[in-house]
Amino acid sequence: MDLRLTRRDALTLLGGAVLTGAAGAAAAAQPVPPSRRAIGIVSRHLQWTDLDGAVAVAKEAGFDAIEWNVRKGGHVAPERVEQELPRAIEATRKAGLAATMITTSIQDAQSPFAEPILRAAQAANIRWYRGGEYFRYDYAKPLIPQLEALKPRLAGLAALNRKYGTTWAYHTHSAPGMIGGGVWDIWQAIRDFDPASIALNFDIGHATARNGAGWIDAATVVAPFIAALAVKDARWEKGSRGWRAEFVPIGDGIIDLTRMAGVLDRVGFAGPINIHYEHSGLLGTDLGTWTLPITRERFLEIVRKDLEAVRQGLSA
Numbered sequence: 001m002d003l004r005l006t007r008r009d010a011l012t013l014l015g016g017a018v019l020t021g022a023a024g025a026a027a028a029a030q031p032v033p034p035s036r037r038a039i040g041i042v043s044r045h046l047q048w049t050d051l052d053g054a055v056a057v058a059k060e061a062g063f064d065a066i067e068w069n070v071r072k073g074g075h076v077a078p079e080r081v082e083q084e085l086p087r088a089i090e091a092t093r094k095a096g097l098a099a100t101m102i103t104t105s106i107q108d109a110q111s112p113f114a115e116p117i118l119r120a121a122q123a124a125n126i127r128w129y130r131g132g133e134y135f136r137y138d139y140a141k142p143l144i145p146q147l148e149a150l151k152p153r154l155a156g157l158a159a160l161n162r163k164y165g166t167t168w169a170y171h172t173h174s175a176p177g178m179i180g181g182g183v184w185d186i187w188q189a190i191r192d193f194d195p196a197s198i199a200l201n202f203d204i205g206h207a208t209a210r211n212g213a214g215w216i217d218a219a220t221v222v223a224p225f226i227a228a229l230a231v232k233d234a235r236w237e238k239g240s241r242g243w244r245a246e247f248v249p250i251g252d253g254i255i256d257l258t259r260m261a262g263v264l265d266r267v268g269f270a271g272p273i274n275i276h277y278e279h280s281g282l283l284g285t286d287l288g289t290w291t292l293p294i295t296r297e298r299f300l301e302i303v304r305k306d307l308e309a310v311r312q313g314l315s316a
Contacts, residue, residue: 036311036315037273037311037314037315038064038065038098038272038273039063039064039065039231039273039274039275039307039310039311039314040058040063040064040065040066040067040097040098040101040272040273040274040275041058041061041063041065041066041067041274041275041277041303041307042066042067042069042103042230042274042275042276043066043067043068043069043074043075043103044069044074044103044284044285045276045277045282045283045284045303046058046066046075047069047073047074047075047284047285047290048284048290048291048292049292050075051075051087051088051091052091054066054075055091055092055095055097056095057296057299057300058095058097059095059096059097060300061300061303061304061307062304062307063097063307064097064098065092065097065098065099065100065101065272065274066092066097066098066099067101067102067103067130067272067274068085068088068089068092068099068102068103069102069103070085070102070103070104070117070129071103071104071105071132072105073285074103075088076088076102078104078105078112078113078116078117079113081113081116081117081120082116082119082120082123085102085117085120085121085124086120086123086124089124089126099124099126100126100127100128100271100272101126101127101128101129101130101169101228101271101272101274102117102121102126102128102129102130103129103130103132104117104129104130104131104132105131105132105133106118106129106131106132106133106157106168107131107133107135107153107157108153108154108156108157109153109156109157109159109160110156111133114157114160115160117129118160118161118163118164118166119164121164121166122164122165122166126166127165127166127167128166128167128169128227128228128271128272129166129167129168129169130169130170130171130201130228131168131169131170131171131201132171134171134173134178134179134180135150135170135178135179135180135186136177136178136179137177137178137179139177143185144188146179147179147185147186147188147189148189150179150189151189151192154189154190154193154198155193157197157198158193158194158197158198161196161197161198162197166197167195167196167197167198167199167227168197168198168199169199169200169201169227169228170186170190170198170199170200170201171200171201171203171230172186172200172201172202172203172206172207173203173206174203174205174206174207174209174210174245180200181206181207181210182210182211182218183200183202183207183210183211183215183218183219183221183222184218184221184222186200187218187221187222187225190225191225195224195225195227198225199225199226199227199228200222200225200226200227200228201227201228201229201230202219202222202226202228202229202230203230203231203232203276204219204229204230204231204232204255204257204260205230205231205232205233205234205247205253205255205276205278206230206232206234207219208234208253208254208255208256209234209236209245216256216259216263219260219263220263223263223264223266223267223269224267226264226267226269226271227271228271228272228273228274229260229264229269229271229272229273229274230274230275230276231250231255231257231273231274231275231276231310232247232250232255232275232276232277232278232279233247233248233249233250233251233252233253233254233255233279234246234247234248234253234254234255235248235252235253235254236254246279247278247279248279249279249280249302249305249306249309250275250305250306250309250310250313251309251313257310257313257314258313258314260313260314261313261314261315273310273314275303275306275307275310277302277303277306280294280302281293281294282299282302282303
């Protein structure tokens with residue numbers, strides 16, 4: 001599976017540095033440090049400011065990339081994607097940040113605005129996009145036939161992705177009724193497709209919340225289909241209605257980023273990695289306008305702490 005960054009984004013992440021002459025020869029003689037994994041933020045957490053403000057905040061916080069939300073209520077409206085996405089990407093890359101992935105509501109080739117979104121993504125050299133809507137089980141009916149019924153829909157979407165050179169990454173969500181929470185189930189539906197077209201946005205927080213230590217088995221099996229990694233941390237807490245998963249700052253929960261890095265390294269993963277903030281009141285919304293309930297300084301403090309924890313965990 002070819003998960004390379006575009007040349008433009010690779011240059012952005014590396015700072016566009018070119019070594020020449022004696023300076024280049026001297027630098028070549030020095031030990032080369034291992035490359036740092038590029039970590040981004042999903043823009044839903046920045047909806048309290050405008051597009052330029054979101055870029056500025058992401059840059060100040062120290063992120064390497066932004067995963068722009070191309071959904072209703074996001075910075076890029078789906079119905080205006082061909083006008084608004086180029087501006088978002090230009091502003092992002094001008095600030096020295098990468099833009100390799102977007103969030104969408106695409107479930108299949110018939111989803112509203114699917115083709116304009118992918119056409120705009122192709123024009124902007126964006127390969128990966130997250131399918132923001134989820135397939136759900138009807139527990140009153142047998143489950144396996146419901147997984148089989150997804151395959152014709154995915155086949156149509158695969159054809160659209162081949163046309164535009166894009167990869168659909170289905171988000172693995174742990175909420176009850178979500179297909180893909182167990183990871184093994186959605187793999188049954190996608191396993192016969194080319195992962196260059198149909199793949200996963202593997203959420204280690206959700207996978208751990210649903211599967212416990214079983215996330216390791218699931219991740220190992222689906223590793224060739226992991227196009228992108230979503231990071232959040234979770235732990236189980238007991239409340240008045242019993243045990244439930246709560247999302248917490250990175251390092252306060254039970255995810256194992258070092259183990260995850262090992263799984264990814266074995267398949268040569270080089271796709272986007274984005275942090276999802278679902279603690280400290282930062283979940284945000286995909287609809288309408290969200291007002292930041294804390295100061296900008298406190299927001300930066302929270303996101304920077306998670307960012308550093310993710311960098312340490314994935315490089316340990």
